[in-house]
Amino acid sequence: MSTPLDASAVRQEFPATKRILYLDSAHQTPMPNCVRSALSEFLVEGNEMAGPKPVWMRRVEVAREKVAELLNAAADEIAFTKNTSEGINIAANAVPLQPGSTVLMLEGDHPNNAYAWLHLRRKGVKVKFVSLPDDQVASASTFADHIDASTRVISLSHVTFHAGQRHDIEDIGRLCARKNIYLVVDAMQSIGVLPVDVKKLGVSVLAAGCHKGLLVPQGIGILYVKQNLQELQPVYLAMGSLANPPKDYVARPDDMTTRRDAGRFEFGNFNLPGLHALARSIEFIQSIGVARIEEHVQMLGDRLIEGLDELGIPLVGPRQRGQRSHIYVLPLPVAKWVNYLTQNLVRVSPERGGVRISFGAFNTPEDVDRLIGLIASRMRKRVDSGNRFGEMD
Ligand SMILES: Cc1ncc(COP(=O)(O)O)c(C=O)c1O
Known part of the structure; x- marks a missing residue:
């Protein structure tokens, strides 16, 4: 060390x-000086120069690379969202689930993780809550006995907000790989505080907001979507989600192929000041380690x-x-x-x-x-x- x-x-x-x-x-972290400076710079650019948007857009990609590095992912496996809830909802609606498919969760996990899946009950998806005492952490054995042929997803928080448990995601990841189950992780509490290596953890999709361990104000979320999970498709679509967005800005009903990368889950303009600040805060976090x-x-x-x-x-x-x-x-x-x-x-x-x-x-x-x-x-x-x-x- x-x-x-x-x-x-x-x-x-x-x-x-x-x-x-x-x-x-x-709950939320106090804002560090580096984030305040980044936001101030953005305000000056917008206020005095009406915004160099191409420069801002390049910064989005810088932020993406920094998030990817933090998660040991590739930049094209990262999408930007608004918060954890949006990321989990994207995952819940992207995973191919049928009436009768089962999602396993932990009883008492964060409601912003649970509701996205519970909302699928209207489509016949079953959500099963596994109970776990607050002083224990979940591992593969927590879920193993609850898995049957209908189980398609395990979704849980990495670190719990209500008791601070740090679940053994790596062990659960191995189980999911063996059973061909998607593993969706809410990393809101762990990101920026614990090393989160999506490859090591065996995660399919990971969602987090950035206003805690990543030190920026509310309104930005990150979404990791493992590459080659092409069966995961977005519900919302905008031109940025497409493989061939129309250069003349006229929608083409005959070519709506989505991007192969995680960008297929992005739609519309970005939270540019937030992303500018996020790139700066991740630099700061990485300088500490x-x-x-x-x-x-x-x-x-x-x-x-x-x-x-x-x-x-x-x-x-x-x-x-x-x-x-x-x-x-x-x-x-x-x-x-x-x-x-x-x-x-x-x-x-x-x-x-x-x-x-x-x-x-x-x-x-x-x-x-x-x-x-x-x-x-x-x-x-x-x-x-x-x-x-x-x-x-
Ligand atoms: C585990 C966990 N998930 C999600 C959230 C919040 O969700 P969102 O980022 O959608 O506001 C919190 C707390 O704010 C949390 O502790």
Whole structure:
């Protein structure tokens, strides 16, 4: 492993971290200076020069190459979307499914993953939810017994937003390859935080938004579509989706062959300011190194777990390193605890199982110590007033 990440240096890029203790990267990350500069440059170009669109369009391809590099994919396997939901919906409507085909999912996975598949029930597609305790991760064995001749797709998140489980996608990928099943992955939480190697993971389609680990504002999504899956065809079509778009801008009903690359799933103009910023943020992330970010957030997790153990507070999700990432949910009553932390300028999220703490590359061990200190302080006050931890409101 290379030298550890210098979080205090990374932190200089994130001015918001000077004002608050930011522990909510699973919700959205604060904007780094490099993204702000990229967006400002775009605004100046549009405002003062009415936009050099060919230059902007070339930047789309630069962004595509950078995303491809991040995922160990080819640039022509990457399409740009609006968010995760759009990517998963594209996948759900592209995969050839018949009435009676089955999609396997995990119970409680993100609704933006689930609804795309559930919506296919009107066409006779069956969606089967497999249950899994919050402190366990899914692997091939989670799904193996549920697979039958009708199973065509397994769709799940890489890292879960509600408990921080880091599912064993590689193992599930091997199962899918053996059984000839499409593997669709929602990488919203893992992208930019963990190495995501689509080839190693054996993914057919991967979708993510870019406003968390990829550090740009909402409104951009990435979609990986494995090459040669030509049977996956778009539902929406615009001229950019076509192999031979009409040069005179007159639609040709007799030639609507779609592109062979992932661009067949793109339609219409791009989010140009967002993509300009995305290319810049990926450069920044790569300059730190995703493997280093992974190691860093796990080290912060180790420190958090140690502090929680001393206070007798368990985790909702898994404790082992390889099974977790940057998201840690504490089973504390949400309303009062989130309120208390907010009053102390700590940003966290309420989650279904408790209070969600999530780290970014800019968090330091001192951030963890401060959080543990604040939790300990409120617990002490509760004990002094006659309440034990289990009874805490
Ligand atoms: C696992 C997961 N998927 C999807 C989303 C969001 O979906 P979208 O990018 O479509 O807004 C989130 C959180 O915002 C998430 O945690």
